[in-house]
Amino acid sequence: MKTAIIVGAGIGGLATAAKLSSKGYKVTIYEKDSKIGGKVNYIDAGNFKFDLTASILMTPHIYQEVFDYAGKDYKNYLKFIELNPIYRAFYSDGTSFDLFSNTSNLTKKLEEISKEDSMGYYKFLSNVYEKYIIAEKFFLNNSFTSSLDFFNFISLQKMLKINTLSSSYNHISKYITSEKLRNLIAFQSLYVGISPFDGPNIYNLIPTISQLYGLWYLEGGMYSYVNALERLIYELGGKIIKNTAVSEIIIEKGTAIGVKSVSGIDRADIIICDADFPYAVKNLIKAERAKGKYTDKKISEMKYTCSTFIMHLGLKKTYPKLLVHNIYIGNDFKENIQSAFIGKLPKHPSLYIYCPSRIDNTMAENGTESINIMVRVPNTLNNNIIWNDSTINLMRERIFNDLSNMEILSDIQENIIYENITTPQDFLERFNSYGGTAFGLSPTLLQTNYFRPHIKSPTVNNLYFVGNSVHPGTGVSIVLLSSKLAVEEILNQ
Ligand SMILES: Cc1cc2nc3c(=O)[nH]c(=O)nc-3n(C[C@H](O)[C@H](O)[C@H](O)COP(=O)(O)OP(=O)(O)OC[C@H]3O[C@@H](n4cnc5c(N)ncnc54)[C@H](O)[C@@H]3O)c2cc1C
Numbered sequence: 001m002k003t004a005i006i007v008g009a010g011i012g013g014l015a016t017a018a019k020l021s022s023k024g025y026k027v028t029i030y031e032k033d034s035k036i037g038g039k040v041n042y043i044d045a046g047n048f049k050f051d052l053t054a055s056i057l058m059t060p061h062i063y064q065e066v067f068d069y070a071g072k073d074y075k076n077y078l079k080f081i082e083l084n085p086i087y088r089a090f091y092s093d094g095t096s097f098d099l100f101s102n103t104s105n106l107t108k109k110l111e112e113i114s115k116e117d118s119m120g121y122y123k124f125l126s127n128v129y130e131k132y133i134i135a136e137k138f139f140l141n142n143s144f145t146s147s148l149d150f151f152n153f154i155s156l157q158k159m160l161k162i163n164t165l166s167s168s169y170n171h172i173s174k175y176i177t178s179e180k181l182r183n184l185i186a187f188q189s190l191y192v193g194i195s196p197f198d199g200p201n202i203y204n205l206i207p208t209i210s211q212l213y214g215l216w217y218l219e220g221g222m223y224s225y226v227n228a229l230e231r232l233i234y235e236l237g238g239k240i241i242k243n244t245a246v247s248e249i250i251i252e253k254g255t256a257i258g259v260k261s262v263s264g265i266d267r268a269d270i271i272i273c274d275a276d277f278p279y280a281v282k283n284l285i286k287a288e289r290a291k292g293k294y295t296d297k298k299i300s301e302m303k304y305t306c307s308t309f310i311m312h313l314g315l316k317k318t319y320p321k322l323l324v325h326n327i328y329i330g331n332d333f334k335e336n337i338q339s340a341f342i343g344k345l346p347k348h349p350s351l352y353i354y355c356p357s358r359i360d361n362t363m364a365e366n367g368t369e370s371i372n373i374m375v376r377v378p379n380t381l382n383n384n385i386i387w388n389d390s391t392i393n394l395m396r397e398r399i400f401n402d403l404s405n406m407e408i409l410s411d412i413q414e415n416i417i418y419e420n421i422t423t424p425q426d427f428l429e430r431f432n433s434y435g436g437t438a439f440g441l442s443p444t445l446l447q448t449n450y451f452r453p454h455i456k457s458p459t460v461n462n463l464y465f466v467g468n469s470v471h472p473g474t475g476v477s478i479v480l481l482s483s484k485l486a487v488e489e490i491l492n493q
Contacts, residue, residue, distance in 0.1 A: 001024065001025070001026050002024070002025050002026070002270070003025065003026045003028075003267075003268040003269050003270075004017075004020050004025045004026070004028075004268050004270045004490075005027075005029075005030065005258065005259050005268040005270075005271050005272070006027060006029040006030070006271075006272045006273075006274060007029075007030055007259060007271070007272070007273045007274060007280070007284065008029070008030070008031060008032075008038060008274035008275040008467070009031035009033075009036035009037065009240055009242075010037065010039065010040070010274050010431070010479070011038060011040050011226070011229075011467075011476050011479045011480065011483075012038075012274040012467040012479045012480075012482055012483050013031075013038070013272070013466065014029070014036065014037070014229040014230065014233065015066045015466075015479075015480050015483035015484075016272050016274070016466055016483040016486055016487060017029050017229075017233050017238050017240075018066055018069075018070055018229055018233050018238070019066065019069050019483065019484075020487060021070075021233060021236035021237055021238040022069060023487075023491060026237070027233070027238040027239065028240075028241065028266065028268070029233075029238070029239070029240045029241065030244050030245070030259060030266075031240060031242050031243075031244065032243070032244065032245035032432070033242065033243070033430060034243050036230060036240060037223060037226035039052070039054065039427065039431055039433065040052070040053065040223065040225065040226055040476060041223065041226075042221065042223035042226075043420055045312075045314060045418050045420070047314065047365045047368065047418075048363070048364050048365075048368070048418050049362065049363045049370060050221075050312040050370055050372060051221045051222045051223055051354070051356070051372065052223075052310075052422065053308070053310065053422075053438070054222050054475075055221075055222055055324075055325070055354040057080075057215060057216045057217065057222065057476070057477075058209050058210055058213060058215060058216075058475075058477060060080050060216045062477040062480050062481065063078070063080075063476070063477065063480065065480070065484070066480065067228075067232065070232060072232060077231060077232065078218055078219075078225065079218065079219040079220075080216045080217070080218060081216065081218075081359065082214050082216055083101070083214065083216065083217055083323070083324055084102060084105075085098040085099055085101065085323060086099050086100070086101050086210055086214065086215040086325060087099040087184070087210075087215075087326065088321075088322070088323040088326045088327075089180075089184045089328075090327070090328045090329070090406045090408075091180055091328075091329050092328075092329065092330055092331045092348075092402070093405075094405065094406075094407060097113075097180065097181075097184065098323075099211070101211065101214045106211075110181075113178045113181055114177070114178065117176050117177055117181055120177070121175065121176060121181070123175050124171075124172065124174075124175035124176065124185075124204075125208050128204045128205050128208040129208055129212060131202060131205060132205045132208060132209060135202065135205065139448075139449050140472045140478070140481055141481065142485075143454070143455050143456065143471065143485040143486075143488070143489055144449060144450040144454065167195075167196065167197055167199060167200070167201060168186055168189040168196035168197075168199055168201045168203050168204050169182065169186045169197050170201070171204055172185050172196075172204065180329065183329045183333045184327060184329065185204070185207045186333075186337075187329065187337075187350060187352075188206050188210065188327075189204055189206050190337065190376055191475065192206065192305065192439055192473065192474050193306050193307075193437065193439030193440075193442065193474065194305060194443060194444070195306075195337060195340075197334060197337065197338060199443075199444070200443075200444070200445050203443070215325065217356065217359065217360070219360060220360070220362050220363075221356050221360070221362075221363060241263075244261050244262065244263060246259045246260065246261050246284060247260050247261060247262075247284070248260040248285075248286055249271055249280075249284045249463065250265065251285070251286075251287060251290050251460055251463070254289075254290075254459075254460060254461055255460065256270070256271040256460050256461065256462045256463035257271075257462075258271070259271060270462045270463075270464065270490060271462060271464070272463075272464045272465070272466060272486060272490075273463070273464070273465050273467075274465075274466050274467045276432055276434045276440055276467060276468070276469050277434075277440070277453045277465055277467065277469035277470050278294075278299045278434040278435075278440075278469055279432045279433070279434040280432075280465070281294045281299060281453075282296055283432075285460075289459065290457075290459055290460050291459070292457075292459035294453065299434075302441060302442075302447065303441070303442040303447060304379055304381055304435045304437045304440070304441060304442050305379065305438060305439035305440060305441070305442045305443075305474065306340040306376050306377065306378060306379055306437065306438065306439075307340075307376070307377055307378065307379040307380070307423075307427060307435075307437050307438045308374050308375065308424070308438045309374070309375045309421075309422075309423055310372055310373070310375075310422040311373045311396070311399065311419065311420075312370070312372050312418075312419070312420040312421075313370070313371050313372075313373065313412070313416050313418065313419055314364065314368065314369075314370055314419070315364075315368060315369040315370075315371065315412065315415045315416060316367075316368055316415050316416075316417045317367065317368070318357075318368065318369050319355065319358075319369055319371075319409065319412075321408040322355040322358055322369075322409075323355070323358060324354065324355060324358055325352075325353075325354060326352070326353040326354075326355065327350070327351070327353070328351040328352075328353060328402070328403070328405075328406055329350050330346075330348040330349055330350040330351070330402050330405075331348040331402075332347075332348055333350060335347075336348050336349055336350060337350060337376070339377075339378075340376040340377050340378055343378045343384040344378065344384070345378075345385065345391070345394065345395060345398070346375060346376075346377070347398065348398070349375040349395075349398055349402060350375075351373055351374065351375055351399065351402070351403075352373075352374045352375075353409075354371060354372040354374070355369060355370070355371045357370045357371075368417075373403075375395065375399065376438075377395070377423075377424060378424070379435040379436050379437045379438075380424050380425060380428050380435050380436035381435040381436075387424060391423075392421055396421075400412070423436075424437070424438075434469070439468055439474040439475070440467070440468035440469035440474055441453070441469040441470075443473045443474060448471075448472075448473065449471065449472075452470060452471040452472075452473070453465060453469060453470045453471065454470065454471060455471055455485050455486045456489045464489065465482075465486075466479065466482040467479055467482060468482075470482055471485070472485070
């Protein structure tokens with residue numbers, strides 16, 4: 001029986017474990033934390049349950065594919081609920097806007113802005129949809145192991161077609177005149193941790209996919225996906241060892257042969273690393289030659305995504321005007337969004353507010369609400385900000401100040417009965433997320449596709465990487481694609 005060791009029980013590690021176990025591999029996962037799931041984690045505060053970070057679920061078929069692959073019916077593990085409207089946007093002038101997923105309601109709402117912007121929005125979707133179809137066929141499902149996979153006429157031609165040079169925001173502005181609608185779309189392209197004002201406009205595919213394919217909610221919250229993967233892994237005979245950090249990936253004569261931890265040395269035929277790539281190459285791979293081009297210097301020079309400040313709040317009353325996904329667009333939108341990328345805390349933060357208890361009473365008791373408020377902030381590579389009590393209090397104050405513009409949440413502070421704060425320092429310390437980033441290596445043009453760290457190590461035999469800092473990129477469904485590609489590579493070998 002072939003054996004595999006996986007370093008890290010994040011989404012990438014868990015999905016890879018399930019798939020390899022279903023193909024007869026004896027799989028062992030080592031996880032440093034006491035809970036599995038990595039950044040897709042949870043807080044159980046008695047009457048209140050919270051997803052720690054991820055909450056926006058696009059492309060459910062990618063989540064389901066792991067179960068299909070293992071010959072199981074995902075419906076026995078998970079319940080997906082389609083959301084409509086997908087978002088409710090609140091603006092600092094007290095107005096709001098619902099983004100519906102069905103076209104009749106959507107069109108009516110858009111026409112309330114203007115017929116021109118309604119047409120513009122559909123043209124924008126059509127333009128980005130074409131890019132998505134190309135990206136899906138040529139880039140997201142190709143592991144680019146060899147340079148010829150990328151540097152060929154067809155790939156380069158397609159690459160040029162999808163990567164026009166304007167930023168996400170400029171691209172949106174070509175089609176839409178309403179500043180409020182522009183900001184709502186641009187806010188969503190932030191979900192890969194890159195600024196919509198500087199980042200390549202290909203990331204407009206996030207608002208486009210959400211609009212065209214819908215947004216979904218998993219009963220029990222996003223963490224129910226981790227629970228489902230765990231159950232699947234155990235059913236298939238896999239093993240998960242928690243509270244055990246790997247300190248070294250052992251490489252002998254150019255081949256990965258095992259891992260070292262406090263429990264000693266464990267050997268396997270293949271090693272898959274889901275721990276964040278830049279952290280792992282810097283800390284777990286000791287020999288300079290095995291690091292290949294990813295020397296410590298190169299790792300420190302690469303570009304990284306921003307991070308996130310999160311308040312998890314248990315509230316003693318309900319807020320029926322919230323949906324599951326809400327976006328608050330604050331004043332001076334551009335200046336405040338850009339703060340996260342220039343080492344500053346936003347003065348008037350724009351917020352993403354997640355309220356799963358609106359439709360799921362497993363997340364909060366009847367008559368109460370569990371909500372997450374998230375703000376993009378700089379990662380810890382920027383030494384300007386130390387996440388101590390005074391920084392946390394400053395962010396809290398700024399958030400509550402701005403929330404006073406949102407009439408429906410103006411009494412929120414007096415109704416808090418549970419509060420937890422998560423900062424970039426937590427991502428750094430708890431999950432070894434390099435630089436405390438939320439989304440890993442930045443998906444800039446020079447750090448995507450062939451230029452992003454590869455799934456199959458080019459320098460070490462039998463070593464593979466999955467997760468948000470390797471190809472194809474960041475976010476749960478894209479990390480699931482990294483697992484899919486890794487398993488294909490391993491089985492092809
Ligand atoms: C605030 C925030 C909001 C987000 N929102 C969304 C969203 O709405 N939708 C979405 O799709 N995505 C979202 N994401 C992104 C998504 O959560 C990540 O892209 C994804 O979870 C990353 O999975 P991963 O497998 O790459 O790694 P991780 O989650 O980083 O897992 C790596 C695992 O490796 C473990 N590990 C590290 N070092 C060692 C070691 N030495 N030994 C053993 N174990 C080790 C870590 O503890 C961790 O469990 C969000 C992320 C954040 C932070």
